[in-house]
Amino acid sequence: MTDGPAGPLPPLLLVGCGQMGGAMLAGWLADGLAPSVILDRHRDDIPAPHKVARQASDLPDDFAPALIVLATKPQKAAEILPAIARFARHAPVLSVMAGKTVGGLTASLESVGTEAAVVIRAMPNTPSAIGQGMTVCYAPPAATEAQRALCTRLLSAVGDVAWVAEEAQMDAVTAVSGSGPAYVFLLAELMEQAGIAQGLPAGLARRIARRTVSGAGALLAQSESDAADLRRRVTSPGGTTQAALDILMAPTAWPATMEAAIAAAARRARELAS
Ligand SMILES: NC(=O)C1=CN([C@@H]2O[C@H](COP(=O)(O)OP(=O)(O)OC[C@H]3O[C@@H](n4cnc5c(N)ncnc54)[C@H](OP(=O)(O)O)[C@@H]3O)[C@@H](O)[C@H]2O)C=CC1
Numbered sequence: 001m002t003d004g005p006a007g008p009l010p011p012l013l014l015v016g017c018g019q020m021g022g023a024m025l026a027g028w029l030a031d032g033l034a035p036s037v038i039l040d041r042h043r044d045d046i047p048a049p050h051k052v053a054r055q056a057s058d059l060p061d062d063f064a065p066a067l068i069v070l071a072t073k074p075q076k077a078a079e080i081l082p083a084i085a086r087f088a089r090h091a092p093v094l095s096v097m098a099g100k101t102v103g104g105l106t107a108s109l110e111s112v113g114t115e116a117a118v119v120i121r122a123m124p125n126t127p128s129a130i131g132q133g134m135t136v137c138y139a140p141p142a143a144t145e146a147q148r149a150l151c152t153r154l155l156s157a158v159g160d161v162a163w164v165a166e167e168a169q170m171d172a173v174t175a176v177s178g179s180g181p182a183y184v185f186l187l188a189e190l191m192e193q194a195g196i197a198q199g200l201p202a203g204l205a206r207r208i209a210r211r212t213v214s215g216a217g218a219l220l221a222q223s224e225s226d227a228a229d230l231r232r233r234v235t236s237p238g239g240t241t242q243a244a245l246d247i248l249m250a251p252t253a254w255p256a257t258m259e260a261a262i263a264a265a266a267r268r269a270r271e272l273a274s
Pocket residue numbers: 015016017018019020021022039040041042054055056071072073074076079080096097098123124125126178179
């Protein structure tokens with residue numbers, strides 16, 4: 001999906017190409033990414049003309065990325081920032097690291113000799129790998145419109161993009177859409193297990209659970225209706241769905257559990273800042 005300005009995606013320095021960096025890279029490669037450099041010690045399947053650096057000391061001196069995408073674990077930030085400092089003097093940094101704040105990252109870059117680096121945050125999710133991602137971004141006032149547009153161009157190549165004006169909202173975003181695919185995959189796992197518990201063969205339980213989750217997601221994506229409306233259309237009064245929802249929607253069941261789970265994820269994002 002390409003909603004941003006036309007033209008090839010710019011050259012990137014992608015730092016960390018694991019679950020999230022790899023998901024985004026898959027989408028960018030499909031959208032004609034300009035020759036880029038990927039810093040990751042595991043990837044050996046990156047097609048030319050892109051290059052892989054196994055370690056920071058292998059990064060080419062003459063490479064001039066338009067953007068540096070930081071996609072290592074937040075706990076690796078202190079280790080990785082000195083390695084990218086020289087690039088951050090000339091190009092903005094787009095961090096997808098959960099919790100790590102613009103102020104903290106900017107201060108860390110300053111402490112390793114990069115004054116006035118521009119850091120923008122994004123929280124993507126793994127459906128980016130198939131162009132179905134949801135990314136929410138935050139840019140500080142120091143970021144220019146051109147830098148914001150560059151991020152929108154890049155991220156809209158892998159899905160939908162929204163911006164928030166308050167950085168604190170990034171923790172809630174992380175809890176809902178960054179971590180959210182895991183909640184949906186858990187739902188598929190639990191439906192499969194419950195089907196088996198009801199006597200279904202394992203293969204059939206897996207097939208119907210997966211197809212139900214993916215089909216319901218596709219219907220939701222194509223529908224103008226609220227999720228609650230779509231739910232009601234499945235729910236016959238006094239029928240089977242009602243019997244299940246009486247359990248799932250009890251105040252102490254999914255409503256309370258989901259709220260507590262998302263609060264816990266947001267709390268953890270705040271803790272990861274330091
Ligand atoms: N996974 C997800 O769904 C999402 C993740 N995020 C954020 O994305 C970031 C990355 O997460 P994720 O993709 O899951 O993490 P991964 O561990 O899968 O990916 C990070 C990759 O970077 C490599 N790496 C780290 N440091 C170096 C280094 N110095 N030199 C070379 N390679 C290095 C890692 O190798 P090694 O393992 O050997 O260190 C790993 O391959 C996190 O900050 C997370 O908060 C955001 C949204 C969703």
